[in-house]
Amino acid sequence: MVSKSTSKYIGVIGAGSFGTAVANILAEKNQNVLLYARTPGKAASINETRTCNGYPIHDHIEATDDLEKVGKSCDVIFPIVPSANFREMMKDLSPYLKPYHILIHGTKGFDLNVNRDKIDDQNPLTREHVRTMSEVIKEESSVVRVGCLAGPNLAREISEKKPAATVVASHFDEVIRVGQTLLRNERFLIYGSNDLIGIELCGILKNIIAVGAGTIAGLGLGENAKALFISRGLVEMVQIGKALGGNAQAFLSLAGVGDLMATSYSSLSRNFTVGNRLAHGEDIKAIIDSMEEVAEGVKTIDIINELARTYRVRVPITETLHRIISNEMSVDDAHRYLMKFPFRAEIDME
């Protein structure tokens, strides 16, 4: 007895701004899209008002709060929920997933599968404790055909139908093909990559640098300083990325440098905004509480700071940002400190 699939819908899980933007792109190509929202209230309001987070949604989109329906009526699903809720969502979805499903996620953060209280010098945080979303999907379900979306994709601009491009990364050519077929249109280009982990790491790590770039903008230190910061930041991304199992090449791609530029220069970026507000003297907790959507960068700074210690990678930028968000250092002092830091090594592409 093999389950027959009915490909009536394409699924999108997560009705945040990026999830909505992806749902709209999918729907534009005459596909029926099932958009999952966590609460019945939100799903009902989307269906009623035909808007989501203030953006209009396409006629082909139907909102639901029923994961079973998503699993059973979609062969291809795009999960786009914050990393902190991702595993939980997968656990709920997993009973309805079969090996024929294809999942392409758009979440740029880490999953932490260990209680932070248990981490100490004897038991350091390692790569085993930290998972990318594709790894979470594989751990929590029988789905193996997994991919990710990454690239400079500020949700607002996509919703405003401005041109953009993205990378679909997967070990499976099939998944890349499916992603291209479903998403490509005349103003949205899709590149493919087989380096799934590398591309996921790009999307995750660039958020750290985006927070830092925000602080520079906030302090009004100028474009030279920002360019200096971003290029040093890229080196740091590559070094920590390599320690975590990524290739240096990925960081030069659209999902690496491309995404880094967009987020580090745009006030539309949540991570940039966090840094910007930190520089204006706001408290980190107050900033997080006031934001509607999650800025993944803050959690990532904390994780990478810890991992870098375990793997003995020098990450001066992450370390300094970590001191800022744990209120050990002011933004001003941080930048003075970084200007004195003896950066030596350039990127080693080997």
Add this chain to the structure above:
Amino acid sequence: MRKQKEKVRYSEIIPRTQQWPIVQLAKDRKAFIGEVTNESFDSLKTITRGRSLREELEMTVYREKLRMKANPWRVDPKDEKPFWKSIQDRLVDSATLPPAEAKEIEEGLLREIIHRYADEIAGNFKKNSYRFARAFITFGFARLLNATRVKGFTSLFSRQLDLDDKIQIVGEPEHIRALAKKGTVVMVPTHFSNLDSILIGWVIQFLGLPAFIYGAGLNLFNLKIFAYFMNSLGAYKVDRRKKNPVYLETLKTYSSMALRRGCHSLFFPGGTRSRSGQIEKALKLGLLSTTIEAQRIMYQQENAENKARKIFIVPVVINYNFTLEAPALINEHLKRTGQERYYKEADEFTTSYKIASFLFKFFTKGSNISVTIGKGMDILGNYVDMEGHSLDSTGAIIHPKDYFISQGEITVDHQREQEYVRILAKRIVEEYHKYNRVFASHLVAYTAFKMMERKNPKLDLYNLLRVPDEDAMIDYEEFKTAWKKLRKRILKLEKKGKVGVAEHMKEKANLAIEHGLANLGMYHAQRPLVKKGDKVIIQDMNTLYYYHNRMEGYGLEKHI
């Protein structure tokens, strides 16, 4: 009256050998070779690899001529040279013909080559000699064992000790027996010694399973006594010297088609014996990929009356205290520059005399072997239950067919299947680590070697192996402390189900260490490790390194 202790005896799951798929296959040998030739031919025609058929043929001829010159073997057939000469002549002659005619000749030559390969690969299984070889191994070895262990030569006909006293089978033997009835079993053992093939042959019949077919290195057929056992145990031949695409495709098709006919198969997925002594980390994906292809084709061909047979992968881990070939293997490993070269067979398995004397030592001295039969998995490495259903990590039933389905249809996607092979290989390696049984001997080797590393932090591996004799000793008390610490760690891993531990490991530290030292590489001319007074002395760094490697991959180095 003699008292026999209760022993597990397994009945044959298919008592009538006539019905064994392998017997059917042997009967059909000629027709089967024909089928293999046709299918290989069709797939080679479609796979272009950016080369024309002519280029492919030229390359094949060139490589074969090179092989015959550089590395001839005793088993090579006499007509090899004329055969390739004739292929080459006809290839050259047809070069100037009009394209259509040339193509016809090229395809004819391709078919000829494939047919020759398929005929060479195909096994010569004979039911009667299987019975004989089987009886010989069980009976003969058992007699030898009794003669030497019980009361001297007069007890040659005693039934007191059997081979299964010497070889412990642990793990999930009932599972493999159940699965062999439900579908086609592919056994994938670790590979440390040439003895493995015969050992596994014995295990298969001991468990009451029908004969398996398996790919054995053609070099083993150089030796008459091995050749006899191999043929009779269902071996087909794998020639590692031939790396041309035509040969590899034929080999894969042979394996895939035999699986589809329901022949239980055995692959050593590590390819060759582990040179370093480490558990296989990188598996050869070629033959493994045939399991996935065969399963997909069976799903494509299934219909309402004829359900596809399922293929089950069963990892098997063989543990010795001792590997006969260790000194030669480790030397080869150390010399190796990273490239796979033609290698000369220069190890202890070169003469029948050496094997016989090894077997004699093996049966007369107490050094046990344990064979762990792993839990059966489907072609993507999901565990299966006793009924053969695939289970996901939560224990829910899933259907492997779904892995091949895209938009509701089974599709053929080679890149996808390549990824699946990788997933499967990774799962097998995980299972190997889990089923590896730690013997005290492995751990003494590991402890001693790691302590030497700590003592000489400035030396690289090659210098460490050449450390002068006066430095090659460790204080026993220090050694014991470190050993105990590692044992604690290993027992922790055992609790988590990440490794197996032999019973003797749980004895008092002094005793267990003594056991380990006594068994570590016990038949080598020079024992790697001995205890003298309050010192542990390293007599042979290379073999110590070899045995230490067995414990790599568990993150133990942090605990010393």
